[in-house]
Structure formats: structure tokens, C-alpha cells
Amino acid sequence: MIAFFIKRLAQAIVVMFVISIISFSIQDNLGDPLREMVGQSVSEAERQQLRDELGLNDPFLVQYGRFVKNALQGDLGTSYFFKEPALDVILAKLPATLELVFGASLIIIFLSVPLGVYSAINPQSLFSKAVMGLSIVGISVPVFLTAIGLIYLFAIELNWMPSYGRGETVDMFWGWESGFFTADGLAHLVLPCVSLASIMLPLFIRLIRAEMMEVLQSEYVKFAWAKGLNPRRIYFLHALKNTMLPVITVGGVQIGTMVAYTILTETVFQWPGMGFLFLEAINRVDTPLIVAYLIVVGAIFVITNTIVDLVYGLVNPTVNLAGKK
Amino acid sequence: MNKTVSLLAGAMMSLGLMAGANAATLKMAYDADPVSLDPHEQLSGGTMQLAHMTFDPLVRWDRNLGFEPRLAEKWERIDDLTMRFHLRKGVKFHSGNDFTAKDVLFTFNRLRTSPDFKGIFAPFAELKVIDDYTIDLVTNKPFPLVLNNVTYLFPMDSAFYTGNDANGEPKDKLVKHGNSFASRQLSGTGPYVVSERQQGVRVDFTRFDNYWDTNSPGNVDEIVLTPIKEAPTRVAALLSGDVDFIAPVPPTDHKRIVSNDKVDLVTMGGTRIITFQMNQERVEAFKDARVRQAVAYAINQEGIVKKIMRGFATPAAQMSPEGYLGYNEALKPRYDLKKAKQLMEEAGYADGFTITMMAPNNRYVNDEKIAQAVASMLAKINITVDLKTMPKAQYWGEFDERAADMMMIGWHADTEDSNNFFEFLTACPDTDSGLGQYNSGNYCNPEADKMMHEANSETDPAKRAAIMQKIEQMLYDDAAYIPLHWQNLAWAARKGVNVEPVVNVMNFPYLGDLVIEE
Numbered sequence: 001m002i003a004f005f006i007k008r009l010a011q012a013i014v015v016m017f018v019i020s021i022i023s024f025s026i027q028d029n030l031g032d033p034l035r036e037m038v039g040q041s042v043s044e045a046e047r048q049q050l051r052d053e054l055g056l057n058d059p060f061l062v063q064y065g066r067f068v069k070n071a072l073q074g075d076l077g078t079s080y081f082f083k084e085p086a087l088d089v090i091l092a093k094l095p096a097t098l099e100l101v102f103g104a105s106l107i108i109i110f111l112s113v114p115l116g117v118y119s120a121i122n123p124q125s126l127f128s129k130a131v132m133g134l135s136i137v138g139i140s141v142p143v144f145l146t147a148i149g150l151i152y153l154f155a156i157e158l159n160w161m162p163s164y165g166r167g168e169t170v171d172m173f174w175g176w177e178s179g180f181f182t183a184d185g186l187a188h189l190v191l192p193c194v195s196l197a198s199i200m201l202p203l204f205i206r207l208i209r210a211e212m213m214e215v216l217q218s219e220y221v222k223f224a225w226a227k228g229l230n231p232r233r234i235y236f237l238h239a240l241k242n243t244m245l246p247v248i249t250v251g252g253v254q255i256g257t258m259v260a261y262t263i264l265t266e267t268v269f270q271w272p273g274m275g276f277l278f279l280e281a282i283n284r285v286d287t288p289l290i291v292a293y294l295i296v297v298g299a300i301f302v303i304t305n306t307i308v309d310l311v312y313g314l315v316n317p318t319v320n321l322a323g324k325k
Numbered sequence: 326m327n328k329t330v331s332l333l334a335g336a337m338m339s340l341g342l343m344a345g346a347n348a349a350t351l352k353m354a355y356d357a358d359p360v361s362l363d364p365h366e367q368l369s370g371g372t373m374q375l376a377h378m379t380f381d382p383l384v385r386w387d388r389n390l391g392f393e394p395r396l397a398e399k400w401e402r403i404d405d406l407t408m409r410f411h412l413r414k415g416v417k418f419h420s421g422n423d424f425t426a427k428d429v430l431f432t433f434n435r436l437r438t439s440p441d442f443k444g445i446f447a448p449f450a451e452l453k454v455i456d457d458y459t460i461d462l463v464t465n466k467p468f469p470l471v472l473n474n475v476t477y478l479f480p481m482d483s484a485f486y487t488g489n490d491a492n493g494e495p496k497d498k499l500v501k502h503g504n505s506f507a508s509r510q511l512s513g514t515g516p517y518v519v520s521e522r523q524q525g526v527r528v529d530f531t532r533f534d535n536y537w538d539t540n541s542p543g544n545v546d547e548i549v550l551t552p553i554k555e556a557p558t559r560v561a562a563l564l565s566g567d568v569d570f571i572a573p574v575p576p577t578d579h580k581r582i583v584s585n586d587k588v589d590l591v592t593m594g595g596t597r598i599i600t601f602q603m604n605q606e607r608v609e610a611f612k613d614a615r616v617r618q619a620v621a622y623a624i625n626q627e628g629i630v631k632k633i634m635r636g637f638a639t640p641a642a643q644m645s646p647e648g649y650l651g652y653n654e655a656l657k658p659r660y661d662l663k664k665a666k667q668l669m670e671e672a673g674y675a676d677g678f679t680i681t682m683m684a685p686n687n688r689y690v691n692d693e694k695i696a697q698a699v700a701s702m703l704a705k706i707n708i709t710v711d712l713k714t715m716p717k718a719q720y721w722g723e724f725d726e727r728a729a730d731m732m733m734i735g736w737h738a739d740t741e742d743s744n745n746f747f748e749f750l751t752a753c754p755d756t757d758s759g760l761g762q763y764n765s766g767n768y769c770n771p772e773a774d775k776m777m778h779e780a781n782s783e784t785d786p787a788k789r790a791a792i793m794q795k796i797e798q799m800l801y802d803d804a805a806y807i808p809l810h811w812q813n814l815a816w817a818a819r820k821g822v823n824v825e826p827v828v829n830v831m832n833f834p835y836l837g838d839l840v841i842e843e
Contacts, residue, residue: 031721038440038441039368041739050502078502081524163562164561165551270551
């Protein structure tokens with residue numbers, strides 16, 4: 001277990017290092033941050049002077065060296081726009097994004113398992129066919145279209161749901177403001193979570209259905225039938241448990257992907273989270289923030305994958321984490 | 326936000342709630358929130374919008390581009406170089422300090438250190454304090470735009486901004502990219518106090534109880550400004566009743582807003598000109614005035630306005646919009662394909678040539694589509710265009726390098742004066758003086774430049790107008806650049822929110838005077 005963690009930590013450091021080099025080397029192609037800081041009538045000489053003050057005229061290696069030196073002390077740079085440490089800015093926006101991902105995950109878990117299992121057990125039923133048909137639609141419609149469609153229908157036409165933002169939040173701990181504990185906050189969560197879930201939900205329904213159908217063909221299930229076990233016990237205890245193994249693996253990877261997808265959802269809903277922040281940072285050429293975001297998201301990927309590996313070990317004891325043979 | 330200020334604001338807010346018989350709250354959404362609370366950090370629309378809510382200028386523009394007294398009650402010209410301003414008495418800052426001439430001097434000196442604003446205040450030699458409520462503004466040479474430029478002078482509370490902050494830095498320090506006192510704290514004389522601010526998420530404003538302008542009809546006690554970047558979301562927020570007032574409104578949604586009986590659309594002809602410049606240094610053919618004229622004749626401004634801008638722009642044949650001194654009525658768009666082809670033939674380019682073109686794709690309304698339309702119009706006179714569009718963040722770097730043969734640029738004159746267009750867009754490029762900084766065409770007409778300098782020191786408006794109109798004519802005849810249109814402005818609000826009287830062509834709504842009917 002400890003060996004596994006140390007190995008993971010070493011991997012994480014390499015991943016972070018590679019991300020920082022890549023994001024640092026693309027930043028020159030994102031545009032000129034000075035342009036976003038000064039008005040259009042400011043002269044080139046003034047801009048050069050500001051660039052010097054910011055150290056933007058230094059050679060790449062000097063800039064990168066300075067960045068690494070500060071990063072090792074936990075300082076990922078200062079956002080040009082927010083004028084605060086980039087890491088603080090991102091961590092302040094993290095709760096909003098995590099709540100969005102959490103809400104979407106709840107929708108996915110509570111819908112995909114019953115629907116997937118049902119359509120595996122009754123592949124010929126009309127309902128299963130409808131679910132499969134809809135999931136094709138869901139997978140093919142881009143998330144921003146889903147989001148705008150939802151806003152149009154539920155916010156403008158029916159006026160049931162708010163159209164943007166997080167609504168009322170309550171202070172939790174460590175500056176975590178949650179929208180899960182007020183009626184207004186929950187109402188604001190519904191549409192963004194549904195849009196975000198719409199990308200992953202069809203995938204999981206299909207995955208669970210396919211896995212389940214395969215498991216139902218296996219020898220041990222046939223044996224269970226022959227033994228005359230209760231069908232409910234066969235489906236939900238024996239079959240489902242083995243179905244979930246690949247689902248957990250895919251799910252872990254997809255949670256990371258979902259954090260990435262929040263960029264679109266958050267932008268459409270003006271959701272004050274990390275994804276929206278990142279897109280804005282790109283528009284503003286706020287390079288320290290861009291680099292910090294990529295590193296934080298890289299860290300999230302590494303962490304979720306580590307957790308998935310641990311959970312995998314719990315569900316399937318035959319998996320050896322440290323990789324010893 | 327510092328704690329005492331928020332406490333203060335909280336107290337004021339509760340006071341306001343108790344006192345306000347017709348208390349109204351305005352929830353509004355712009356496409357961005359102000360980058361800083363420091364009014365001198367960046368010269369941008371967002372900063373000016375904030376300044377007009379929380380500060381007052383000495384004078385401000387009225388709807389007809391005339392001047393309206395604000396913190397200066399009246400003014401008179403003493404001699405060719407000096408303008409005397411009489412300041413309003415009994416004006417309080419948000420901090421409770423009294424407003425006097427020393428605040429104006431403090432602000433003037435600070436403006437002259439701001440990279441963004443020092444250009445506007447460069448023509449002034451000094452500001453003399455005569456007494457507590459009288460100042461003299463002295464210019465280096467006779468200068469016609471004293472009033473235009475003092476619309477940018479929003480007196481700051483000198484006592485509030487004096488001393489050192491918690492980090493030991495001077496409170497009035499002007500920092501472009503840092504956490505300075507002035508970028509987070511604000512004390513002005515304006516109608517609203519910033520009560521809370523979460524950058525990029527929302528700004529809350531509360532009406533200032535001791536606001537000097539008791540004649541203002543404004544009845545809005547609280548304003549919540551939310552930046553909503555995506556235009557469809559902004560429009561949806563208005564239509565669903567989540568916000569009361571939005572700007573800008575994309576042309577594609579005008580129909581939807583007009584057809585909705587719960588909201589109103591307010592539009593106005595704008596002053597931002599969109600142009601293309603033809604680089605004479607990169608393309609030999611553009612040195613020939615006939616080729617430039619051919620391009621000018623080949624572009625159908627009216628078609629672009631009708632088809633791409635959906636009528637939401639005014640076709641242009643010059644840079645000065647109507648209402649500016651330099652606006653020359655005689656100049657009309659001149660689309661004539663036959664004439665264009667004929668000119669190409671005369672110049673010996675009947676078979677045409679190939680050029681590169683660059684335009685931004687997220688800076689001006691429909692910028693990418695406009696560039697595509699212009700490229701296809703040029704194809705008709707056998708000029709093959711290799712078009713590249715890119716986000717503004719990358720575009721300006723390319724523009725500075727003059728990286729393409731034709732480049733798009735839009736311009737709004739900060740001084741609301743025609744000469745500003747000439748100085749930046751068509752004057753002979755000169756890195757020392759900064760003239761022609763955005764003249765990517767390298768067009769150079771010494772005669773026009775001479776007249777431009779003349780207009781800069783001509784204080785008689787009629788004579789100035791004549792000079793500047795003549796410059797517009799010369800640039801037109803010479804086809805120095807390709808004018809396309811002036812972008813219109815649009816705001817939309819819930820019915821009952823009377824935004825129409827407070828919006829203006831500069832796009833700094835005077836929200837202090839906004840009335841909400843219940």
C-alpha cells in the first residue's frame with residue numbers, strides 16, 4: 001500500500017512537471033497579456049516597459065526557472081486579472097465546480113444503474129428501446145446546445161428554473177460555499193447538473209447494459225438460475241457486482257473528463273467555477289492562471305485515478321495494487 | 326473588500342432599506358465586470374462605466390454630445406491657454422470628506438502618471454489651485470478639447486488615498502497588475518458606493534446617502550452587477566426575469582427582444598468605426614491611389630450592414646460619425662463594381678493580385694463574417710484574399726507587427742473628437758510622437774498631417790470643423806483606408822426600467838439618474 005502511494009506520488013510529480021513545461025511553452029502563443037491590461041492608445045514604449053516589469057521579456061528558461069522555484073514553495077504565480085495568487089483564485093472556485101460535478105454524478109449514478117440494468121434484463125421491451133434511442137440522441141447533442149435548450153425551455157418559456165449563476169449559498173468550512181443547502185441554490189443546480197450529466201449518462205447506461213448482458217450469459221449466472229435462486233438476488237447481487245468493475249474504471253476516468261467538460265457548462269450558465277474561470281483566463285491571456293489551472297486539473301486527474309485504483313482493490317481483492325507478481 | 330468598509334456599507338444598506346419608500350433594486354448584467362476599482366488603472370469601457378457610477382467627472386457628455394456640469398458648476402476661458410473651473414460646493418466623498426480643489430489637483434497629478442490616461446492629459450501644462458473651489462487648467466498651447474478631456478477627470482478623495490496601506494505601500498500607488506489599495510478600495514463622490522465585490526462574479530452597489538445631486542431623479546437604491554460573458558445566457562437571464570437590464574445585446578437577438586412584451590430594446594447609432602487598412606509597405610499595388618480607390622468602390626457597406634449586421638450599424642464613408650465636428654455630410658458610401666474594375670484596369674492590375682488579410686474573431690460585432698464578406702467582394706475585382714481570423718488576444722500582436730496586407734481595426738475616439746481618429750489611424754506613422762500608432766496601412770499624407778496639427782490648436786469650433794471635414798474629404802478622395810460602418814449600441818431592460826434617458830453614445834449609462842417604475 002505504502003509502496004503504491006510512493007509510486008503514485010512520483011508519477012504525479014512527473015505528470016505535473018510535464019504539464020508545467022507544456023503549458024509554459026504554449027503561453028507565448030496565447031497572445032500578449034499586456035493588451036488586456038492597457039487601453040488601446042497606450043504607446044508601444046510604455047507597453048515594453050510594463051513587459052519588462054512583469055519579466056515577460058526574459059528568455060524562456062529564465063522565466064521557467066523562476067516559475068519552478070516559486071512553484072516549489074507553493075506559489076504558482078499571481079493572476080493578472082484577479083491580482084491574487086493564481087492557486088488561491090482557483091481553489092476559491094473549486095467548490096462550485098466540485099458541487100456541479102457531484103450533482104451531475106448523482107444524476108448519472110441514480111439513473112444509469114436502474115436504466116442500464118432494466119434494459120439488459122428486458123432488451124426487447126419498448127421502454128428499453130426508447131432508453132437506447134434517447135441515449136444515442138443524448139450522446140450526439142453537444143453539451144452547450146443541451147444547456148441552451150434547457151435554459152430556453154425551463155427558464156424562459158416555463159419560468160420554472162433560474163437561468164444563470166449559483167443563487168444563494170451558505171458558508172460551510174474553509175470558505176466552502178455550498179448551494180446544496182438552500183432551495184434557491186438547489187434550483188440553480190438543476191439545469192447545469194442535468195446538462196453536464198447529459199454527456200456521460202448515455203455512456204454509462206450503455207456501458208452498464210452491455211456489461212450486464214455479458215455477465216448474464218456467464219456460467220456462474222446460469223448456475224445460479226439452475227440453483228433456483230431468487231431472480232432479484234441473481235440480478236442485483238451476483239450479476240451487478242461483476243458488472244460494476246469496468247464501470248468503476250471508466251467512471252474514474254470520466255470524472256476527470258467531466259471536470260474538463262464543466263468548461264462548456266459553466267460558461268453557458270455563468271457558473272462561477274474553475275472551468276469558466278479558465279475560459280475567461282484564456283480570453284484575457286491571464287497566463288499565470290492558465291498554467292495554474294492546468295496543473296490543478298492534472299492533479300485532480302492523478303488523485304481521482306489513485307482513488308479509483310484503491311476502490312478497485314476493494315471491489316476486486318484479486319487486484320494487486322503494488323503490482324507484485 | 327475591507328471589513329470596515331463592508332460594515333459601513335451594510336449599515337448604509339439597512340438605513341437605505343428603512344428610509345426608502347420607493348426603494349428599488351436593479352439587477353444588471355454586462356459582458357464583463359470592471360477589472361479594478363482604481364479608475365486610473367485601465368482606460369476601458371468597463372472602467373468608465375464604473376467611474377460614472379462611483380465618481381463624478383468635472384463635466385460629462387450629455388446625449389447630444391454637449392457638456393453637462395457635474396463637479397464643475399461653470400467654467401470660462403480666461404485666455405488662449407487657460408480655462409477656469411468653478412467647483413461645486415457642499416459635495417461629500419463616500420468617506421465623509423469634503424470635496425475641494427485639492428482633490429482635483431491630486432487626481433490630475435495621478436492621472437499624469439497613468440500609462441493609460443496620461444495621453445489624454447498631455448496637452449495640459451499644469452493645474453493651478455486658485456482657492457478651495459476654483460481651479461485653472463493651463464495648456465501648453467491653445468487647445469480646443471479642454472472640456473472633452475476633463476470628462477475623464479473624476480476627482481478622487483485625496484485624504485482617503487493618502488498614507489500607507491497595510492503592506493506599507495502608498496495608498497495612491499497605481500499598479501497595473503497587482504494588489505494595490507486603490508484597486509480594492511474606493512471613495513468618490515458618485516451616486517453609488519461599492520458595498521461588495523467578488524471579481525468576475527458580482528459587484529454590489531448601494532446608493533450613497535449624501536450624494537450631492539439631490540435633483541437627480543434616480544430612485545435605484547441597490548444595483549447588483551453580474552458579468553455574463555455569453556450573449557445567449559445574458560439574453561436568457563433578461564427574458565426569464567433573472568436580471569432587469571443587459572448590455573450589450575447581440576444583433577441576432579434583437580428580434581426576439583422586440584417581440585417580447587415584457588422587455589424593451591434601446592438602440593442608438595454608435596461612434597465606433599470599423600475599417601480595413603491597406604498596407605502600402607507590404608503591397609506595391611496599394612501605393613497606387615487608383616488601386617485603393619478600386620478597393621473602396623468594390624466594398625458594399627450597405628450590403629454588409631443589411632446582411633451581416635442585420636441593420637444594426639450605420640454604413641460609413643468616413644471615420645467621424647454624425648455629431649462630431651469633422652463629420653462631412655457630403656461623403657457617401659460609393660459601391661460601384663464597374664468603376665472599381667475600370668480603376669483596376671487603369672492601374673494595370675486588371676488580372677488582379679493576391680493579398681493576405683487578418684481580422685479578429687471576437688473583438689467587434691460579427692468581425693469574422695465581415696472580413697469574409699470583404700474578401701469575397703474583393704474577389705470580384707480579381708484580388709484574391711488569403712484570410713486569417715483569430716481571437717483578439719492573438720490579433721493585436723499580429724497587428725503590431727503589421728503581419729498582413731489588409732488588417733481590420735475598429736476605433737472609438739476617447740476624446741469624442743475627429744482628430745483622434747486621424748492621429749491614431751491615418752497620420753504618418755512616427756514612433757517618437759506615437760502618431761499613426763494604429764496605421765497599419767502606412768498611409769502617409771503630409772498635407773493632411775499638417776492640417777491635423779492645425780486643428781489641434783484651433784480653438785474656434787467652426788474653423789476646426791472646416792479643417793477636419795476637409796481632412797475627411799482628402800482621406801476619402803485618396804481612399805486612405807476602407808471605412809465599413811459604425812457599430813450601433815443596444816441595451817435591453819425589463820419594462821418599467823427606464824434606461825432610455827440614461828444611456829448614451831459613449832456607452833457609460835448614467836445609472837445614478839435611472840428611474841425604475843414599480
